[in-house]
Each structure stands twice: as structure tokens, then as C-alpha cells.
Amino acid sequence: MTSPSGDAAALPERVHVLVVGAGFGGIGAAVRLSQAGHDVLVLEKADDVGGTWRDNSYPGAGCDVQSHLYSFSFAMNPDWTHSFSLQPEIHAYLHDVVRRFDVGHLIRCGVEVLGARWDDDRSVWAVTTSAGDVLADVLVNASGPLSEPRLPDGVTTDTFTGTVLHTARWDASLDLTGRRVVVVGTGASAIQLVPRIAKVAESVTVMQRTPAWVIPRNQHRIPGWRRALYRRVPAVQRCVRGAIYAGRELMVLGFVGRPTLMRAVEALSRRTMGKSVTDPHLRAVLTPRYRAGCKRILISDDFYPALSRPNVEVVPQAVTALEGDEVVGAGGTRRTADVVVFATGFEATDLPVARHVVGRAGRTLADVWAGTGMQALRGSTVTGFPNLFFLIGPNTGLGHSSMVHVIESQLAYLLDALDLMRSRGFDVMEPEQSAQDAWNADVQQRLSTTIWATGGCSSWYQDAQGRISTLWPGTTWRLRRQTRRVDLAEYRTARRAAGMRQGRPATVVTQRGR
Amino acid sequence: MPLPDDFLPPVPRTRLTVLSADGTRLSVEVHGPDDAPTVLLGHGWTCSAGFWGRVLHRLGDDVRAVVYDQRGHGRSELVAPSACTATALVDDLEAVLRATVRAGERAVVAGHSMGAMALVALAGERPDVLHEKVCAALLASTGVGGLVEEVRLMPHPGPLRTVARAVTERGMGDTRLLTLLPPWARRSAISHMTLSPAADRHQRAYCTDVVLACPPQTRAGFARMLADLDLGHHVVALDVPTLVLCGTEDRLTPLRHSRRIDAALPHPVGLVELPGIGHMTPVQTPDAVADAVRRLVRDHHVSAGAATA
Ligand SMILES: Cc1cc2nc3c(=O)[nH]c(=O)nc-3n(C[C@H](O)[C@H](O)[C@H](O)COP(=O)(O)OP(=O)(O)OC[C@H]3O[C@@H](n4cnc5c(N)ncnc54)[C@H](O)[C@@H]3O)c2cc1C
Numbered sequence: 001m002t003s004p005s006g007d008a009a010a011l012p013e014r015v016h017v018l019v020v021g022a023g024f025g026g027i028g029a030a031v032r033l034s035q036a037g038h039d040v041l042v043l044e045k046a047d048d049v050g051g052t053w054r055d056n057s058y059p060g061a062g063c064d065v066q067s068h069l070y071s072f073s074f075a076m077n078p079d080w081t082h083s084f085s086l087q088p089e090i091h092a093y094l095h096d097v098v099r100r101f102d103v104g105h106l107i108r109c110g111v112e113v114l115g116a117r118w119d120d121d122r123s124v125w126a127v128t129t130s131a132g133d134v135l136a137d138v139l140v141n142a143s144g145p146l147s148e149p150r151l152p153d154g155v156t157t158d159t160f161t162g163t164v165l166h167t168a169r170w171d172a173s174l175d176l177t178g179r180r181v182v183v184v185g186t187g188a189s190a191i192q193l194v195p196r197i198a199k200v201a202e203s204v205t206v207m208q209r210t211p212a213w214v215i216p217r218n219q220h221r222i223p224g225w226r227r228a229l230y231r232r233v234p235a236v237q238r239c240v241r242g243a244i245y246a247g248r249e250l251m252v253l254g255f256v257g258r259p260t261l262m263r264a265v266e267a268l269s270r271r272t273m274g275k276s277v278t279d280p281h282l283r284a285v286l287t288p289r290y291r292a293g294c295k296r297i298l299i300s301d302d303f304y305p306a307l308s309r310p311n312v313e314v315v316p317q318a319v320t321a322l323e324g325d326e327v328v329g330a331g332g333t334r335r336t337a338d339v340v341v342f343a344t345g346f347e348a349t350d351l352p353v354a355r356h357v358v359g360r361a362g363r364t365l366a367d368v369w370a371g372t373g374m375q376a377l378r379g380s381t382v383t384g385f386p387n388l389f390f391l392i393g394p395n396t397g398l399g400h401s402s403m404v405h406v407i408e409s410q411l412a413y414l415l416d417a418l419d420l421m422r423s424r425g426f427d428v429m430e431p432e433q434s435a436q437d438a439w440n441a442d443v444q445q446r447l448s449t450t451i452w453a454t455g456g457c458s459s460w461y462q463d464a465q466g467r468i469s470t471l472w473p474g475t476t477w478r479l480r481r482q483t484r485r486v487d488l489a490e491y492r493t494a495r496r497a498a499g500m501r502q503g504r505p506a507t508v509v510t511q512r513g514r
Numbered sequence: 515m516p517l518p519d520d521f522l523p524p525v526p527r528t529r530l531t532v533l534s535a536d537g538t539r540l541s542v543e544v545h546g547p548d549d550a551p552t553v554l555l556g557h558g559w560t561c562s563a564g565f566w567g568r569v570l571h572r573l574g575d576d577v578r579a580v581v582y583d584q585r586g587h588g589r590s591e592l593v594a595p596s597a598c599t600a601t602a603l604v605d606d607l608e609a610v611l612r613a614t615v616r617a618g619e620r621a622v623v624a625g626h627s628m629g630a631m632a633l634v635a636l637a638g639e640r641p642d643v644l645h646e647k648v649c650a651a652l653l654a655s656t657g658v659g660g661l662v663e664e665v666r667l668m669p670h671p672g673p674l675r676t677v678a679r680a681v682t683e684r685g686m687g688d689t690r691l692l693t694l695l696p697p698w699a700r701r702s703a704i705s706h707m708t709l710s711p712a713a714d715r716h717q718r719a720y721c722t723d724v725v726l727a728c729p730p731q732t733r734a735g736f737a738r739m740l741a742d743l744d745l746g747h748h749v750v751a752l753d754v755p756t757l758v759l760c761g762t763e764d765r766l767t768p769l770r771h772s773r774r775i776d777a778a779l780p781h782p783v784g785l786v787e788l789p790g791i792g793h794m795t796p797v798q799t800p801d802a803v804a805d806a807v808r809r810l811v812r813d814h815h816v817s818a819g820a821a822t823a
Contacts, residue, residue, distance in 0.1 A: 279588070280723035281564035284522045310541065310589045315525050333525050 011108065011134050015041040017418070018127055018136035020113045020353065023051020025142030025391035025407050027094055028072060030103035032411050038418055042103075042142075043129060045112035049098060051144050053091040056189070058170040058341075059196035061087035064188065064217070064299050065248070068241045070402045075100065076237055078230030083220050113143075115356040118386060123428050123496040125387065137427065140414065142391040143353045145470065146346040152184065152319060160322035163339045167193060168346070176201045179338040182327045184319050186212055188298055190343035194312070195302035197341075203311045205335045207327070209318045210457065211285070213269045213292040217299040245476075251400040252475050255293050259451040265292040276304040285316045294455025296399060348397075348470055349374065349463035359385040360430070374469040375440045377431035377490060378483050380413050386430040389414045395443050396479065397461070397470040399452070405476050413483035420486055427496040435490035446473040520800075521720050523567030526581075532613045534585065535605040536597065541589035542610055545570055545579040551815040552614065552621040553577045553807055556607060556629025558655075559736050560728035562588030565626075568800035569807070577811060580614045580621070582606075584629070586732030598735030600743060603632035604639050611647040618818035620649035622810045624803070626796055627767060628736065630656035631745060634775075638748025650783075650814035651756040652806050655764055655795045657771030659744035664768055700726070710763035710792035721794050746778075753780040755814045757806050761791030761798065783813070 019029045022044035033040040063070045067080040075097045112130040119126045125139040149166040167189040181201045186208045198204045230237035254261035317329035326334045354365035376382045379396035391410050461470045526543030557565045563581040583590035615621045625633045630653040637644045704722040760772035776785040796803050
């Protein structure tokens with residue numbers, strides 16, 4: 001039994017597959033790749049695995065896709081206690097997966113990947129880490145699209161005398177009882193946090209730039225007998241998972257097919273608000289003026305009731321500065337605060353790793369993407385960056401279903417590529433520019449009529465140029481089909497110079513006629 | 515059908531909680547620049563601070579506007595029906611004046627309906643506070659007694675008078691009656707009571723929402739207080755320059771109340787009659803209300819330092 005090791009044991013000189021990050025993506029890669037007999041090493045900069053579910057420990061943090069679906073298909077968990085689990089339970093689940101599949105020894109925590117450069121002579125990734133250098137035949141980026149906290153631009157905080165923190169960097173020792181708290185943002189994190197802290201804080205001021213459409217979450221406990229049933233008859237849980245999956249897939253109709261269907265969501269949201277927000281002034285402040293779905297639709301059973309509490313105020317202004325003991329809003333509004341919580345999300349379109357990965361032509365991924373926005377072939381591979389694979393790459397995000405499904409689709413693609421390398425005897429693969437361009441043209445074409453493009457809002461789905469480089473415009477089923485197999489016609493492949501070949505671990509080589 | 519933007523009150527620059535004499539927590543908002551003349555606005559029965567939104571937009575940065583939620587209304591603390599008394603409203607007004615009007619300054623105080631009654635009661639019960647903190651008054655759409663008798667919700671011919679009174683009294687105060695009505699009837703009943711036929715659909719929708727947002731227990735508590743209210747003898751104590759304003763189609767506090775008050779005031783500075791307008795003057799004619807406030811500020815405001823006359 002091994003658990004993720006934080007020890008300072010030296011890294012191997014060379015690995016076949018090096019994975020950056022040990023969240024859902026990195027852990028899934030460790031399990032699936034080791035099962036397929038590949039030599040894999042996962043590096044995680046933090047001192048624990050879990051990614052999103054290690055970092056987002058703010059009160060109320062939880063998933064907004066049902067846990068039965070938001071988990072690995074190969075590691076179902078009959079013991080989820082709630083339809084939508086909270087962070088500690090999801091984090092524990094990921095630990096459990098590491099234990100059950102015994103991949104702890106493949107994960108090295110406390111090691112940050114600082115940079116990676118493609119060495120064209122040796123056809124390897126030369127990776128620098130906080131614990132020394134490693135060579136890798138294949139580099140997998142699983143560093144997470146929602147991993148780097150984002151703060152609003154231009155907000156000065158240096159003269160603020162109170163405590164400032166971000167939801168994804170919560171301080172467990174912080175006691176908000178009787179404190180005056182300002183929460184910046186009304187997105188997916190704020191809506192989980194505010195109801196919790198409103199119960200204990202002296203006052204909560206919510207700074208809102210744009211309101212969200214909120215619909216009921218219908219959170220409920222899963223009774224013991226159901227859990228026992230799932231444990232004994234896993235097929236039942238699989239059916240429940242399938243039903244949830246199918247139901248969520250229907251939402252694609254509204255997002256992608258017919259944005260006007262979203263009126264039904266708006267009506268539901270209005271009704272939900274009407275039940276708990278009686279004050280017409282607050283209702284007006286909370287009612288969005290864009291089509292539902294354009295920004296992420298949020299789910300909550302307790303957000304609107306919390307906003308109606310007398311100790312909670314919604315200020316419909318962006319924050320411009322924190323000065324002394326006050327938070328200043330765009331309209332000159334001032335609110336005294338002991339604690340300011342930025343619930344302002346993540347750098348979703350400006351991935352930090354992109355700045356540190358240098359491709360064949362000596363340019364960083366960030367440079368290459370600077371002009372075009374994030375682009376990849378099938379969300380996975382990038383021209384100019386041989387043997388680099390993404391888990392949750394460009395245009396693979398979802399507004400409606402589980403990202404773990406996407407991760408598993410992309411893992412299948414990666415595994416197929418590794419199998420092909422092994423069976424066809426090539427070492428280097430890089431997508432043709434024409435294939436990558438064609439794929440992106442198709443994705444952008446399909447995006448152009450979706451709610452995200454036409455709904456009349458700006459959102460974190462878009463990059464600085466307004467191009468949507470994060471979302472997948474279709475069903476997850478379609479993405480799965482498109483990543484089931486590697487089409488070698490889309491790739492340039494090559495063998496490595498003889499002297500540079502590495503002895504492979506003895507494994508079964510799957511032969512495949514194609 | 516979103517409301518036009520000016521129905522949405524501006525975001526208060528600062529917000530504070532003021533404790534009244536009996537410990538009730540009152541939510542108070544301050545709008546406008548710190549160095550501008552202070553104007554305090556008191557809303558009426560079943561409304562809330564946000565009700566002044568349209569007027570606040572018009573006053574803009576010319577005044578430092580203090581608005582507060584009467585007890586049991588808006589964000590102020592809920593109170594038992596027994597704590598819904600005229601004296602409690604006076605306590606609240608005094609607490610807010612003391613917490614917000616700067617030393618030496620005397621503010622213009624504008625009250626609408628029950629908010630104006632609170633000011634008349636303050637003049638009668640605490641003349642010292644009036645003289646220390648208030649330089650001029652606006653009494654908008656109000657009355658000082660005999661309220662139920664004179665309500666004109668329906669024509670009441672002689673013999674049916676008592677029936678009409680009973681129905682009116684119940685209709686206004688009964689917490690269940692309103693909620694028993696189907697939504698459309700509830701809405702038209704409230705529009706009928708509070709606005710004149712000239713009101714547009716936004717004003718109607720808004721006023722119904724405001725009234726329905728008032729907690730039933732507050733609505734009932736103050737209905738009882740209003741039915742028995744008699745402040746007629748206090749009007750003479752309101753000896754600061756006072757402007758009276760009322761719509762000619764006011765059904766809840768018909769114009770004749772205002773005329774009577776104006777006639778009894780020791781220092782009247784005018785009676786503004788707004789043709790075709792109903793009870794909710796700050797919503798139906800925000801321009802006229804804002805103009806009245808401005809006029810009082812211009813002619814009568816006493817800033818800190820200029821006092822001790
Ligand atoms: C509050 C919140 C709620 C969410 N709820 C849902 C939900 O309900 N359903 C859903 O589908 N998705 C949800 N998501 C999205 C979620 O991020 C993904 O579902 C999933 O967890 C992503 O996993 P990941 O492994 O790709 O990335 P992460 O979980 O972000 O893991 C990335 C890891 O990489 C590490 N790392 C980064 N850079 C380096 C480096 N240079 N060197 C070494 N390690 C590095 C990080 O420390 C981190 O541990 C939510 C996200 C948040 C923030």
C-alpha cells in the first residue's frame with residue numbers, strides 16, 4: 001500500500017509518460033496508463049493529490065453535477081452520501097481511487113514542473129522540475145483549466161487592513177463568526193459560499209458584476225438502503241448514472257441546438273427567485289439581462305434565501321479597490337470589511353503551463369496561442385508540440401455535464417496514441433497543421449450559433465479576443481466518438497534516432513490492424 | 515418585462531444599522547456626497563427605503579440623502595404587532611436623525627404617508643429633537659387622523675357606511691385577505707388603492723410588488739395603528755417651514771387631509787396639488803417630489819456652523 005509520496009527521492013532520469021498535475025486528470029492517467037502497462041510518472045506541485053478538490057475547501061464547496069456521474073466510470077462509488085457531494089467527500093474519493101488502484105507510488109507530490117522543452121535532436125521532452133530534471137517521451141498536461149486563481153484586473157489591495165483570500169485558497173483556521181465579510185463575485189463558488197457564511201457573519205456584502213441565472217439544485221441525502229443497494233448491485237447505480245447522463249445530455253439541445261429553449265430555464269429561475277426574494281428591488285438587481293446558458297447556469301437551493309437575509313446585501317457593482325478597512329465599488333460605494341473573499345474564478349483561458357512549455361520551433365505554447373487563442377487537435381494535441389497531450393484541453397469544457405467524462409474520453413485518445421506508438425513502432429507524433437485547423441474551424445463554426453456566442457453576455461468561456469476556446473459545442477457522446485481513436489492521417493509520425501531509443505519495460509504489445 | 519432602470523434605487527454609498535430606543539435594529543442608507551446638505555426621507559406603510567429610488571435618482575449628488583426602512587419593513591428588524599405604534603415610529607425617526615445628521619446641521623425631512631405622520635408625531639412629542647435636527651419638512655400624501663373614515667376605496671352611500679368602513683379596515687389590515695385573492699385581483703386591488711388611473715404599467719407592477727413584499731405581520735400591525743391614529747393636535751407643533759404635497763386622485767389619504775394640514779400649520783410654505791396623481795407620489799411623480807425637496811433645501815437648509823441663530 002502506497003500513498004502519494006511527498007518524499008524527496010530523486011526523480012528518475014527518464015520516463016515514458018510524464019503527467020503534470022494530480023487532480024481527476026492526473027489520477028485517472030496514473031490508473032489507466034499503468035493498467036495498460038505504460039511507464040508513467042505524475043508530478044504534483046502541491047503536497048497532496050486532488051487538484052480542484054484539494055484547493056476548493058471553502059465552506060459549502062461541492063460539485064454541481066450529481067456525484068454518481070461526477071466520478072470515474074471505472075471507479076464508481078456506491079457510498080456517496082448526497083446527490084451533490086461536498087468537497088471533503090470528493091477529495092476523499094480521489095484518495096480512495098489512488099489507494100484502490102495502488103497508483104500512489106506513481107505520483108510524486110511536492111514537485112512542481114517549472115518548464116518543458118522539446119528536444120528535437122533527442123526527440124524527448126526535457127522537463128525541469130523543482131526536484132531536478134527529467135526526460136519524458138510523452139508529456140501529458142493535466143494541470144487543470146480551473147487551477148490558477150484569478151483576481152479582478154486593477155484592484156489594488158496593498159493598503160487594506162483586513163484579511164483577503166480567494167475561494168480556491170481557503171484558510172481553514174479563518175473564523176467568520178461576527179465578522180463583516182465582503183464576497184466579490186456571484187459565480188459558481190460564491191453561490192455555494194454565501195449561504196454558509198451568511199449564517200455566522202455579522203454582515204455579508206456581495207459585490208455583483210453580472211447576475212447569474214440560478215435554478216434549484218435539489219440536493220438530497222442518499223438514504224442508507226440505496227447505498228447498500230448500489231454496493232450490492234452495481235448495475236443499479238450504473239443505470240442511475242446513465243439516466244443522469246442522458247438527462248444532462250438533453251440540455252445540449254438548448255445550449256447548442258436551440259438557444260430559445262433556454263427561456264424555459266429562465267422561467268424556472270424566475271419562479272425560484274420569486275419564492276424567496278420578495279423585495280422587488282433585490283429581484284431587479286438579481287435578474288440577468290442575457291439569455292440563460294450564455295454564462296454558466298448555476299444551481300442552488302439556498303442562495304436566494306440567503307440574499308434575502310437582513311444581514312446580506314447585494315451591491316451591483318464591480319470592485320475597484322480595497323482601501324484601509326473598506327471595499328470600494330465602481331460607483332464609489334464603500335463598505336467596511338474585516339474579510340474580503342474573492343470568489344472570482346480562475347484563469348481559464350490563460351493557462352500558466354502554456355508559458356513554460358517550449359515546442360519544436362523554440363516558441364512557447366503561450367506565444368503560439370497569443371495570436372490564435374488556445375487551439376488543439378481534438379482538444380488533445382498541438383502542432384509544433386510533438387508528443388504533448390492535454391487532459392481537458394482547448395474546447396473540451398462543458399456547460400452541462402461531468403468533466404470526468406471528458407477526461408476519460410481524452411484518456412482513451414492518449415491510450416490509443418501510446419498503443420499505436422508501441423504497435424507501429426514510431427516514437428514521435430505531431431498533428432498536421434491542416435488537421436488542427438480543420439478541426440478548429442469546425443468547432444468554431446458549430447460554436448457560432450450556440451447560446452455562448454449569441455446569448456448577449458461576456459463570460460470566462462471567452463478569451464481576451466472574445467473567442468470561445470474553452471467549451472465543447474456538442475454532446476459529450478460526440479466528443480467521445482471523436483477521441484475514441486487516433487487517426488494517423490492527421491499526424492506526422494517519426495522514429496527516434498537509434499542511439500536515443502530507450503529500453504521499454506516488458507509489456508504486452510497490442511497488435512492492431514489498421 | 516424588466517422595470518426601467520430608474521425604479522432601481524441607486525446603491526447607497528454607505529449603509530449602517532441604527533438601534534432604536536427599544537433595541538429594534540433599523541437599516542439606514544446614505545446616498546450622495548458627504549459634504550452636501552442632509553435630507554432624510556421616511557417611507558410609508560408597506561413600503562421600504564428602495565421606494566424612494568426614483569426620487570433619489572433625481573436628487574443625484576445635490577444632497578446627502580438618508581433613507582431608512584421603518585421598523586418591520588425592508589431590511590429593518592421585524593417587530594411584534596404591539597410594537598407597531600406611533601411612538602415607536604417617533605423613537606425610530608429620532609434615532610436615525612441623531613445617528614446621521616451632523617452636529618450643528620439641521621436636515622430637511624420628507625415623509626410620505628406614514629413617514630410624514632411620524633414626523634408630525636415627533637413634532638408633538640419631542641419638539642426639542644425637531645428644533646435640534648430638522649430645518650424644514652415635506653409632508654407628502656398624508657393625513658393625521660380619521661384615515662379609515664375618509665378612505666375612498668369605494669363609494670359609500672349613507673346606510674352602507676359602516677359596512678364600507680369594516681370592509682376597508684379589513685381589506686387594508688387583514689393579512690389573509692390579500693393573499694386569498696388570486697394574483698391578478700390582488701394586483702388590481704393594490705393598484706386601485708395606491709395609484710390613480712393615470713399610472714403606467716411599470717408604476718402599477720412596481721407598487722404592487724413593493725406592497726406585497728411587506729411582511730404580513732408588519733402590514734397588519736401598522737394597519738391597526740393607522741386606523742386609530744389621531745395626530746390632529748400635533749400639527750401646530752410642527753413649527754418649521756413645511757411644504758404639503760398631494761395627488762388629487764389619492765384614494766388612501768385624499769386631498770382634503772392635506773388641505774386641512776396646510777391650513778393648521780404654524781409655518782406653511784405651500785401646498786402642491788398634483789392633478790390626476792394617486793397616493794404613491796414618489797413613484798408616480800418623482801420629479802414633483804424631488805423639486806419640493808430641492809426647494810426646501812435651497813430656501814431653508816441649515817448647515818453646520820451656520821446654526822445658532
Ligand atoms: C469549485 C469547483 C467546482 C467544480 N465542480 C465541477 C462539477 O460539479 N462538475 C464538473 O464536471 N467539473 C467541476 N469543476 C471543474 C473541475 O475543475 C474539473 O471537473 C476537474 O476537477 C479538473 O481536474 P484536473 O485534474 O483536470 O485539474 P485540477 O483538479 O485542477 O488538477 C490540476 C492539478 O495540477 C497541479 N499543477 C498545476 N500546475 C502544476 C505544475 N506546474 N506542476 C505540478 N503540478 C501542477 C495542481 O496543483 C492541481 O493539483 C469544478 C471546479 C471548481 C473549481
